[in-house]
Amino acid sequence: xxxxxxxxxxxxxxxxxxxxxxxxxxxxxxxxxxxxxxxxxxxxxxxxxxxxxxxxxxxxxxxxxxxxxxxxxxxxxxxxxx
Ligand SMILES: [Zn+2]
Numbered sequence: 001x002x003x004x005x006x007x008x009x010x011x012x013x014x015x016x017x018x019x020x021x022x023x024x025x026x027x028x029x030x031x032x033x034x035x036x037x038x039x040x041x042x043x044x045x046x047x048x049x050x051x052x053x054x055x056x057x058x059x060x061x062x063x064x065x066x067x068x069x070x071x072x073x074x075x076x077x078x079x080x081x082x
């Protein structure tokens with residue numbers, strides 16, 4: 001899937017099981033039988049909207065005034081669903 005980085009406009013390509021694009025999720029385990037890493041879950045490829053970690057960090061910094069209230073709302077929702 002073709003993506004354009006939200007921060008720097010660079011074009012990059014993501015597919016399931018490749019390690020391009022951010023955000024990423026790294027927790028998982030190694031499957032010795034098939035000699036590959038099995039992640040616990042994967043960020044849906046359409047949600048990998050940054051080409052590099054630095055672009056994600058820069059974007060979070062740039063829009064923190066807008067994003068922080070959203071993050072806090074998500075946290076409140078999470079707490080009230082427990
Ligand atoms: Zn970028």
